Amino acid sequence: MAAAEKKEHLYKILVIGELGTGKTSIIKRYVHQFFSQHYRATIGVDFALKVINWDSDTLIRLQLWDIAGQERFGNMTRVYYKEAVGCFIVFDVTRASTFDAVQKWKNDLDSKVQLPDGSSIPCVLLANKCDQAKEGLVNNAGQMDEYCKDKAFAGWFETSAKENINIDEAARFLVTKILANEEHMQTNEDGPKDSITITSSSSSMPGEKKSCC
Amino acid sequence: MADDDLPREYDAIVLGTGLTECVIAAALARIGFRVLHLDRNDYYSSEWAVFNFDGMQRWIKQEQTRALEKEAPFSSELYQELLEDGEVLIPLPQHGTGTSNVVEKVFMKEAPADIVEVEDKTSKLSLASEAAPNITSQETTESSEIDSQNVDNLLQDSDKRFEESVVSETVSQGDHSTQSQGKDQPLTESEEQSENAKIGQEKNEENSVDVAESTGKVEEQQKSDKTEPNYDNVEFVVQESDHKAQGAGVKVAEKEPKKPDKVREWTLSELKKEWRRFNLDLAPKMLYSRGSLVELLISSDIAKYCEFKTVTRILTHLNGKVEQVPCSRADVFGSKAVTMVEKRMLMKFLTFCMEYEKHAEDYQEYQEKPYTEFLKSKKLSATVQHYICQAIAMSTDKTNTIEGLRRTKRFLQSIGRYGNTPFLWPLYGSGELPQCFCRMCAVFGGTYILRRTARALIMGKDNKCVGIIDTEGLRMKCNWVIMEGGLASEALLPENSRNRKSSRGIYITDKSLCTDDQDQITLMHLPPANGQTDPITVMELSPATYACPKGLHVVHLTCQGCNSAEEDLKPAEDLLFKPVEQVEPEPTDTRPRVLWSLHLNQMDNTGCDLNEKTPENVVLVAGPGASLDFEHSILEARQVFEKICPGEEFLPKAPNPEDIIFDDGQEAANGDSGFEADVNDEGADQEEGHSQDTDSEVDAGVAEEGSEWS
Numbered sequence: 001m002a003a004a005e006k007k008e009h010l011y012k013i014l015v016i017g018e019l020g021t022g023k024t025s026i027i028k029r030y031v032h033q034f035f036s037q038h039y040r041a042t043i044g045v046d047f048a049l050k051v052i053n054w055d056s057d058t059l060i061r062l063q064l065w066d067i068a069g070q071e072r073f074g075n076m077t078r079v080y081y082k083e084a085v086g087c088f089i090v091f092d093v094t095r096a097s098t099f100d101a102v103q104k105w106k107n108d109l110d111s112k113v114q115l116p117d118g119s120s121i122p123c124v125l126l127a128n129k130c131d132q133a134k135e136g137l138v139n140n141a142g143q144m145d146e147y148c149k150d151k152a153f154a155g156w157f158e159t160s161a162k163e164n165i166n167i168d169e170a171a172r173f174l175v176t177k178i179l180a181n182e183e184h185m186q187t188n189e190d191g192p193k194d195s196i197t198i199t200s201s202s203s204s205m206p207g208e209k210k211s212c213c
Numbered sequence: 214m215a216d217d218d219l220p221r222e223y224d225a226i227v228l229g230t231g232l233t234e235c236v237i238a239a240a241l242a243r244i245g246f247r248v249l250h251l252d253r254n255d256y257y258s259s260e261w262a263v264f265n266f267d268g269m270q271r272w273i274k275q276e277q278t279r280a281l282e283k284e285a286p287f288s289s290e291l292y293q294e295l296l297e298d299g300e301v302l303i304p305l306p307q308h309g310t311g312t313s314n315v316v317e318k319v320f321m322k323e324a325p326a327d328i329v330e331v332e333d334k335t336s337k338l339s340l341a342s343e344a345a346p347n348i349t350s351q352e353t354t355e356s357s358e359i360d361s362q363n364v365d366n367l368l369q370d371s372d373k374r375f376e377e378s379v380v381s382e383t384v385s386q387g388d389h390s391t392q393s394q395g396k397d398q399p400l401t402e403s404e405e406q407s408e409n410a411k412i413g414q415e416k417n418e419e420n421s422v423d424v425a426e427s428t429g430k431v432e433e434q435q436k437s438d439k440t441e442p443n444y445d446n447v448e449f450v451v452q453e454s455d456h457k458a459q460g461a462g463v464k465v466a467e468k469e470p471k472k473p474d475k476v477r478e479w480t481l482s483e484l485k486k487e488w489r490r491f492n493l494d495l496a497p498k499m500l501y502s503r504g505s506l507v508e509l510l511i512s513s514d515i516a517k518y519c520e521f522k523t524v525t526r527i528l529t530h531l532n533g534k535v536e537q538v539p540c541s542r543a544d545v546f547g548s549k550a551v552t553m554v555e556k557r558m559l560m561k562f563l564t565f566c567m568e569y570e571k572h573a574e575d576y577q578e579y580q581e582k583p584y585t586e587f588l589k590s591k592k593l594s595a596t597v598q599h600y601i602c603q604a605i606a607m608s609t610d611k612t613n614t615i616e617g618l619r620r621t622k623r624f625l626q627s628i629g630r631y632g633n634t635p636f637l638w639p640l641y642g643s644g645e646l647p648q649c650f651c652r653m654c655a656v657f658g659g660t661y662i663l664r665r666t667a668r669a670l671i672m673g674k675d676n677k678c679v680g681i682i683d684t685e686g687l688r689m690k691c692n693w694v695i696m697e698g699g700l701a702s703e704a705l706l707p708e709n710s711r712n713r714k715s716s717r718g719i720y721i722t723d724k725s726l727c728t729d730d731q732d733q734i735t736l737m738h739l740p741p742a743n744g745q746t747d748p749i750t751v752m753e754l755s756p757a758t759y760a761c762p763k764g765l766h767v768v769h770l771t772c773q774g775c776n777s778a779e780e781d782l783k784p785a786e787d788l789l790f791k792p793v794e795q796v797e798p799e800p801t802d803t804r805p806r807v808l809w810s811l812h813l814n815q816m817d818n819t820g821c822d823l824n825e826k827t828p829e830n831v832v833l834v835a836g837p838g839a840s841l842d843f844e845h846s847i848l849e850a851r852q853v854f855e856k857i858c859p860g861e862e863f864l865p866k867a868p869n870p871e872d873i874i875f876d877d878g879q880e881a882a883n884g885d886s887g888f889e890a891d892v893n894d895e896g897a898d899q900e901e902g903h904s905q906d907t908d909s910e911v912d913a914g915v916a917e918e919g920s921e922w923s
Contacts, residue, residue, distance in 0.1 A: 075257075075662065196521045197520055
């Protein structure tokens with residue numbers, strides 16, 4: 001599909017956060033350009049794939065990993081976190097309790113996945129449902145900036161999957177951070193290069209395709 | 214919290230996240246069952262779990278607490294209002310555990326001794342930059358000339374249980390366990406680091422740099438090297454390429470001949486600092502390359518969640534030495550341990566074994582006699598007999614010929630599919646595999662809750678279980694309960710189920726059992742000791758598996774449990790490791806030294822029918838057992854699935870998410886059919902849309918068919 005001489009990147013991005021904050025809606029808006037009030041749980045797929053023509057010679061394939069049935073209590077397997085290079089943590093601006101849980105998700109994330117140099121992966125905070133009445137800290141942008149700085153978020157965006165606000169922008173921002181990280185260190189440098197994937201559908205794990213840089 | 218909208222009715226409730234439970238949960242969710250999967254622990258994989266060093270410390274504490282805790286009496290009145298007419302409760306034990314005799318030991322100094330405060334700082338800096346090139350170049354002998362007086366004082370301060378008055382490099386610090394003092398080190402992280410630097414420096418004469426601090430440094434430097442291409446430490450380049458070569462399993466270039474490794478002297482606090490880099494399995498197992506788990510991972514495409522390394526060598530203990538067993542054709546040809554004549558014998562015999570069934574006349578009269586006698590009759594040399602019986606057939610002198618031949622063939626069949634040995638080892642540990650199945654289950658709608666289990670089974674009429682009361686006091690209806698046998702009450706278990714156990718030892722060591730210049734993953738068997746009938750399994754994992762940080766190895770010993778794990782494994786430890794109590798080791802003793810060990814016994818209920826006494830819709834499944842491989846678990850999972858949904862397909866391949874592509878705003882050819890699936894849809898519906906793309910994707914380059922011995 002892509003021109004052969006294009007550089008191709010494959011990135012695994014996690015979308016986590018409390019139940020009902022709109023994770024799946026955000027993914028669907030971003031990947032499939034639609035929104036439904038009544039989406040059902042996503043059955044049978046690990047991730048949605050978004051292909052971005054980043055610039056004239058870079059193609060980026062984003063795997064957006066939704067958290068499936070393990071979300072309720074934040075009990076994620078390592079399989080889910082493994083090899084992720086970026087993350088969205090989503091909360092619902094209309095429910096302050098979902099913001100309170102953000103820190104728990106960030107801690108879980110940082111404890112289960114790191115970049116090869118041991119630093120945490122870039123994480124963007126999404127204040128979703130911003131088309132509705134807000135509750136709590138999110139009303140004060142200055143304090144939100146402070147919070148993100150404090151808790152080591154790369155940044156935050158007010159988003160609405162329903163009104164399609166800021167979702168592309170947030171994704172673009174996260175990808176920029178990921179690309180910057182890649183320049184710093186060859187991702188997967190630490191990885192055992194001779195490991196065996198015993199089945200290999202052409203593209204299932206990010207590691208396989210990262211030969212590009 | 215999320216409990217409010219947690220459904221209260223399921224097709225199956227699964228208790229425990231051991232491999233068998235997880236495979237069943239995934240298989241059921243895959244065909245559309247509503248699955249609730251609970252585990253009382255805060256980690257996945259139950260008795261099959263894998264932990265980093267911190268996690269292991271927590272697990273040890275938890276097991277020791279559970280062993281002491283008294284079970285609160287069950288009072289069914291509490292739940293009366295949840296019950297309907299005629300229903301009764303079967304309480305499930307909450308503290309019971311299949312694990313016993315958990316003993317942790319540390320054979321390291323607690324923290325680096327704080328001795329040479331006044332050492333000049335400039336030399337420290339220069340040492341840091343020279344650390345890498347020198348790692349491999351010095352002998353260890355002079356590294357521990359420490360002022361014993363000082364050390365003594367210090368040790369008394371930091372750990373009252375230290376009783377040795379003189380500390381030299383290899384002094385055993387006896388049996389003090391770490392449970393209580395682990396977390397609250399008196400030193401802060403950065404202080405510790407500078408302490409390390411000091412001690413690293415102190416322990417080494419001139420430029421002989423103890424790797425103490427330097428392993429970390431080496432890595433940091435390598436990282437930073439990436440960003441600064443102009444570093445001018447030329448020697449360092451050599452070191453780095455050396456590493457790369459090892460990583461890729463390639464022999465180190467000739468121009469940089471490997472000198473005897475300088476063995477780093479670790480302290481507990483240094484080891485703890487690397488806690489994330491450990492992956493210690495409670496029940497390590499290997500996969501036969503053509504075993505049922507590999508086939509299942511491929512057929513279900515769950516393999517996409519896991520990565521493996523091939524086990525790189527089979528070792529054996531022969532005439533007081535550890536040596537490598539040639540088992541592939543290339544190995545046999547290349548082996549220096551056997552003569553030309555023996556090579557021919559071995560080739561001929563192994564080729565025969567691949568199709569022994571066709572040559573019944575060759576072994577008929579030996580069928581029931583020991584395999585060793587049959588091998589003798591084949592005029593094989595003593596060495597070759599030993600290789601075949603102990604290392605390849607993993608047998609003893611009691612194993613009969615027909616069994617020996619069966620095992621030999623099974624071993625040979627798996628050679629050559631992925632590597633020169635028949636086995637694969639999962640990266641991050643075999644405790645990772647149950648989680649892969651959990652993910653598949655969750656992707657197909659399964660709900661996971663950790664730190665929660667069933668308090669009691671609700672029994673309706675006709676001896677059928679209608680649901681559970683969970684530990685939050687919620688009533689959950691279900692048609693089936695599948696649970697880890699170790700969680701069942703005595704009332705549900707057959708009498709003989711607690712008779713068998715396995716003995717396990719986990720050891721962090723300072724070097725490999727048989728050092729060469731590659732990162733090896735090793736399998737070895739030792740003859741049974743004290744009343745056992747089966748050989749003792751030895752696995753050794755190098756840092757390349759992520760089992761441990763660089764400079765260390767992890768060894769796993771497993772055998773049938775006759776006594777406590779400590780007693781059962783003592784003979785094997787004596788054979789493999791430097792004696793821990795010996796103050797001055799023989800300089801010629803090249804065996805690894807144990808820095809840390811953990812012993813435990815696990816109930817082994819793989820050999821009995823667990824479901825003699827259970828209600829018809831409650832299924833108990835076995836724990837890991839002592840076997841080397843996963844065959845029992847996969848077979849059992851299939852049987853349970855077949856019992857619950859006769860005739861249904863067992864874990865068909867899931868659709869590949871990449872078949873659903875939206876290209877920068879324009880819909881790709883596949884459209885979104887199947888992605889927006891209804892919860893109640895059965896997975897099969899979706900698959901139709903994509904099956905043509907998802908077949909035939911096994912990488913031909915890797916999964917070549919046919920054993921090289923066939």
